[in-house]
Amino acid sequence: MRKDAASTIYHLVRSGQAQTQRDIEQETGLSRGTATQRITELLEAGLLTEGPSRPSAGGRPARGFAINPDYRNLVGVDMGERLGRACLFDLSGQILDQCSFDLDLRADPQVTLAQIAGAAADLDRSSARTAPVAALGLSVPAPLDVATGRVAMPSVMYGWDNLDIREALGRMTGLPVAVDNDVNLLCLAEHRLNWPQCRNFAFIKIGTGIGCGIMVGGALLRGASGTAGDLGHIQHGLQPAPLCRCGKQGCTEAHAAGWALARDLRGQGFDCQDARDVMELWLRGEPEALQALNRGSRVLGKVSADLVAMLNPEVLVIGGQLARAGEAMLAGVRELIYQRCLPLATQQLTIALASNTEDLGVRGAAFLAMEQIPIQPA
Amino acid sequence: MRKDAASTIYHLVRSGQAQTQRDIEQETGLSRGTATQRITELLEAGLLTEGPSRPSAGGRPARGFAINPDYRNLVGVDMGERLGRACLFDLSGQILDQCSFDLDLRADPQVTLAQIAGAAADLDRSSARTAPVAALGLSVPAPLDVATGRVAMPSVMYGWDNLDIREALGRMTGLPVAVDNDVNLLCLAEHRLNWPQCRNFAFIKIGTGIGCGIMVGGALLRGASGTAGDLGHIQHGLQPAPLCRCGKQGCTEAHAAGWALARDLRGQGFDCQDARDVMELWLRGEPEALQALNRGSRVLGKVSADLVAMLNPEVLVIGGQLARAGEAMLAGVRELIYQRCLPLATQQLTIALASNTEDLGVRGAAFLAMEQIPIQPA
DNA sequence: CTGCTTCTGCATAATATTGGGCAAAAGATC
DNA sequence: GATCTTTTGCCCAATATTATGCAGAAGCAG
Structure with missing residues (x-):
């Protein structure tokens, strides 16, 4: 229950559904005391920061909270048809660093995965100066069975059938991995950014x-x-x-x-x-x-x-x-x-x-990771 | 939390997602003791009954639970193009009684609503011998804005615009009311019954x-x-x-x-x-x-x-x-x-x-009521 | 029949949560 | 500046929940 509440509050604040303690109390159904306690914990852990106060509605203005963007970083990877693109994000979705690599979807999947893992390792090193990397999100240019992490239509990505991308990439990078289809992730990014x-x-x-x-x-x-x-x-x-x-x-x-x-x-x-x-x-x-x-x-x-x-x-x-x-x-x-x-x-x-055509794919991958993978307060 | 848990368990059992105490513990996340207590309460209140035991998986077989179909009844009403149909249901979805009435969608909505309320009152009297009526579900042959309970496309049902059907019918019958579009309710009934x-x-x-x-x-x-x-x-x-x-x-x-x-x-x-x-x-x-x-x-x-x-x-x-x-x-x-x-x-x-073409509409209305309106254990 | 497994009830100590009451902070309003 | 409103912190007693151990019930396999 404890970790659960932390994660719930994290997502409420991150998604903009709750900004003040009042909001959090209402959205979670927790009592005032408990909410205060949880929030204090998250503030102490450094996951939450004090944000701008909400303008007063006749009384004392509510203290606003926001996610501390520098608490953790994320890696987003977009597999394009010819080019792979990997970016390092903070928790606010800002791009901190990036790299690209040539991609051949007909090559041995293990080679491609190694390229992705390599890019992630580069960004991880680059990230070391700021915050640890908490997760990796990947955009794949083919329909996916998200439940199993496998390519659903192997015809498009020959040789990728029966390969559990999430598991394999997780093993190679040591990070929790989230995977989805490219179009879904463009959709996700556009929604989160603008709607x-x-x-x-x-x-x-x-x-x-x-x-x-x-x-x-x-x-x-x-x-x-x-x-x-x-x-x-x-x-x-x-x-x-x-x-x-x-x-x-x-x-x-x-x-x-x-x-x-x-x-x-x-x-x-x-x-x-x-x-x-x-x-x-x-x-x-x-x-x-x-x-x-x-x-x-x-x-x-x-x-x-x-x-x-x-x-x-x-x-x-x-x-x-x-x-x-x-x-x-x-x-x-x-x-x-x-x-x-x-x-x-x-x-x-x-x-x-759509806005921002260049980065939309990687951004979607980062949003996916941000939302699917729980942040460990430890 | 207390009532909430009761309602959660009710829905878990009703929808078939949980049949034994073990299931309930897992689905709700409650501890064994708490689950025992809740279940006992619901059994004592009469909402749950002991159902058939699940066959043993090597050890003592789990005691099964089911909703007591006779704890409350529901009224479902289907507004057809020419004919209104109202049925009395128990909580298992069995039809206990029914009545029909002529309908003219171009008539004054108040008249039509009165007909519906009248049919509900008849069924309520008929229900008095078994269990109290807990809710009314209504199938309306027009697109609805479910949030406000109003007809969304008044052209089809002339004169119904700006009439909050749920509120009006609730006032006339004294029952909590759930409303939706006819096609949605056919869909709901077919899903719940067969898929x-x-x-x-x-x-x-x-x-x-x-x-x-x-x-x-x-x-x-x-x-x-x-x-x-x-x-x-x-x-x-x-x-x-x-x-x-x-x-x-x-x-x-x-x-x-x-x-x-x-x-x-x-x-x-x-x-x-x-x-x-x-x-x-x-x-x-x-x-x-x-x-x-x-x-x-x-x-x-x-x-x-x-x-x-x-x-x-x-x-x-x-x-x-x-x-x-x-x-x-x-x-x-x-x-x-x-x-x-x-x-x-x-x-x-x-x-x-589709199965059961005759009753599907009213059944859907009953399912809607069953699912949208919380059962009061009082 | 005997041991094994699964499911359940019950009791208890350790936590967690709730719901108030009270007070203080910070701005709005007049 | 006085008063009002809204938000927050803190404290405490009353409840609720959890984890746990133990014991008994009920079927299965040999």
Whole structure:
């Protein structure tokens, strides 16, 4: 019960649900005396600090508390398609240090894991001057069975099946490890950074592929086998129906993903391989690129409308490489959602672009670790 | 804490999560002594009874507990489009008594509420011989803002806007009241009756209209404004795109709902007004009716596939009037889901027909009341 | 029948928590 | 500056909970 209360208070304060002793008493149901005691303990341990007082509401202003960002550090690692990125975070989510390494997802998983562990060790050394590293969070570019820590769709990451990533990486680094899918972690980061109070949240990533993370009541929705939010392979009736890399025809991805737009632009004579190239053409002002983005935007709008009808989110965020096109990408999404969904559902809806595209993945990994792994007060 | 523990144990036992003292100790985290004490209290109060012992696992068999179904009764009310149905339940969910009344959703809400309160009063009298009525659950055929107890889309139930149904009905009956949308309650009932362990569950109702309830982690997913699961008005690219009663074109409903199939059959010279008539023609073996159902089934399959891709449920149940066609309705759903969704998502998926079509609505209302309203041991 | 295991009841000492009462601090209001 | 409100600290008696040991009950395996 004792440690439990500490962890509960930690999370209440961290998530912003409680800032004063009063808040903590109400949220936990503890009595005044007990709350005072717990808080004192956490202050003495150094996990909590006094934060800014809440402005008075007619009486004595409440003393505010905050997490001491320097009590522990965390490592977040984002496995990209070609590049791995590892960052050191304090408990406030600030990036303290970072490093990158080349990644080959077709290589022997043990090699890749060793690279990750190596980066973590580097950051751990760098962290030694400030605070000990308490946990490692990892973003994996494939569907995961979070319960077992294994890759759920080995086809994408060949050779990773039956490898318990969490366990293996934990053994190699000596740290508690939290793992999740990249899209889920982008979703988590965007929620925590910009929409922390939103209880029905969705994040669509449109980059080289298309994916989606969903949060309900502050937690990620994963589904029975970890594939929830798979709107990249929802099929449309649009003609012609291009072949998708999943083998079916007419998937959202085959119309709108970065690889599909690149394919179309190649057909128009451009040298264009992936989402990044598409964006480059767009930045150069090529009208064909803008046209492709507009087309993609409206296809994305269709699945977005389906998503809004089905889940009735409060906030829908569009992120990923192609979202750097900003309004050009949002236009079709807005159009189709407002055209197709119930006013009742759209009244409450905010549609926005993701912030901070560079760091979002690692940040998500850090948030995951922060939230899944209990802080040891010892 | 005291009452809280009682309520916690009650729910653990009721939901089947705990049957023995050992289970209760583990699930609640209470110590043996405390658990013994609580259980004794609840046994003495009459809320718990000794149930069947769990078979021995090598030693003394554990004493099983169960809810005493006769400790309290509940009233469930289902507002249909033309008929209201009220049932008296014991705590095991058995129907003890029932009554019906004509309903006109366009009438003055106060009149309708009075009818409901009247039916509840009748059942309360009938209940007096056994146990006191502890709560009333109500199924409303319109989207609801469950937080405030108000109808969210007044267009469907004209005159009901700004009426706090829960509060009003509570005042009229003197009972604590729980309210929810009809589709959500069908979903709840089906889950509790047949798939209680399933953590990712979806229920599609295809009757005169089309709607869907979603459960995540044992709780209904309502969305930001209570419209989650609205797949009746997801639009398809199918040509021709018939006009929907919502004013848009090509909605799922406009292709596949009972009213749409009835419209098509009228066009073929049949006298057919709603889902019930469609089913009658089908039962008579009219080939046109079967053809219409097949067509509807495949359209339903499309949105079902979208749903499965988006939410990755473990179980998908199809219910409502048209689901009485059984395999004729399931065929298209199965076909399109297996054709369009990832094997990873469909491996885990069970697709089934709803049970017990007649009572499902009232049963759901009773479950809602049972779960939302704490039992007073006094 | 005998030992083994599991489940339960009971008693007790050691802790923990609650709920008040009282006082003081720190700002708002007039 | 006086009074009010809200927040907090501290103390204490009354309860509640936990961990623990012991004993008995009830079935299983040999």
